[in-house]
Each structure stands twice: as structure tokens, then as C-alpha cells.
Amino acid sequence: MKTVAVVNQKGGAGKTPTAVHLSFALARAGKKVLFIDFDSQATASLHFLGKKYREIELTIYDAVTKQQVIAPHQINDFYTFYLLTRNSQEQRMNYHEIQQ
Ligand SMILES: Nc1ncnc2c1ncn2[C@@H]1O[C@H](COP(=O)(O)OP(=O)(O)OP(=O)(O)O)[C@@H](O)[C@H]1O
Ligand SMILES: [Mg+2]
Numbered sequence: 791m792k793t794v795a796v797v798n799q800k801g802g803a804g805k806t807p808t809a810v811h812l813s814f815a816l817a818r819a820g821k822k823v824l825f826i827d828f829d830s831q832a833t834a835s836l837h838f839l840g841k842k843y844r845e846i847e848l849t850i851y852d853a854v855t856k857q858q859v860i861a862p863h864q865i866n867d868f869y870t871f872y873l874l875t876r877n878s879q880e881q882r883m884n885y886h887e888i889q890q
Pocket of ligand 2: 805806807829831833
């Protein structure tokens with residue numbers, strides 16, 4: 791398994807489009823892809839699921855801060871391509887929460 795992290799402190803650097811397009815290209819190439827949206831703006835979750843991403847009750851925030859078991863969402867029927875969502879209504883994750 792390979793992990794690709796798309797991270798940059800600067801806003802507007804192209805993180806979201808890079809992650810969205812790279813993940814889709816890998817899925818299309820036959821890779822099994824799990825997209826984990828850690829972004830508190832949840833732009834990628836919105837991109838993949840539309841506004842219904844807000845209806846998903848347990849997100850990566852619950853998994854990290856409360857050790858909740860969460861389920862990935864299949865993005866489409868054609869590829870092995872799953873998403874763990876974030877929710878823009880949630881608080882930002884603090885460093886000490888991610889460390890636990
Ligand atoms: N490969 C690319 N070529 C040209 N333009 C791009 C490319 N990737 C992203 N962009 C453009 O760059 C801009 C910045 O992208 P975006 O705001 O999504 O970056 P971001 O790093 O996710 O920002 P934020 O920190 O606000 O989440 C957008 O207008 C986007 O369309
Ligand atoms: Mg972004």
C-alpha cells in the first residue's frame with residue numbers, strides 16, 4: 791500500500807484539485823484508492839458527493855478525536871474508489887487531538 795499526502799500550509803496552492811484528480815486517475819488506472827479528506831473546508835468531500843456529504847454523521851473527525859469506527863463511501867460503481875469524508879461544520883482538529 792502506498793500513501794500520498796497532499797499538504798501545503800499556503801491557501802490556494804492547488805491542494806484540492808491535485809488530490810481529487812490524482813486519486814481519480816489512480817482509480818481509473820486500476821488502483822484501489824481510499825481518499826481521506828482531512829481538510830476542515832471539506833472541499834473534496836463536496837466535490838465527490840455533492841451537498842449530501844453534510845448528511846454523513848460519522849466523519850474522519852469522529853475517527854480521530856473520538857476513536858469512532860467510520861465507514862468509507864464508494865464514490866462510483868466503476869472503480870474501487872472510496873472516500874472518508876470531512877464535514878465543514880465540524881471544528882478544526884487540534885494538533886493534540888491528531889496525536890492521540
Ligand atoms: N494544475 C493546475 N493548473 C492550473 N490551475 C490549477 C491547477 N491546480 C489548481 N489550479 C487552480 O488553482 C487555484 C487554487 O486551487 P485551490 O483553491 O483549490 O487550492 P487549495 O490549495 O486546495 O486551496 P485551499 O487552501 O483554499 O483549500 C484554483 O483556481 C484551481 O482551479
Ligand atoms: Mg482546498
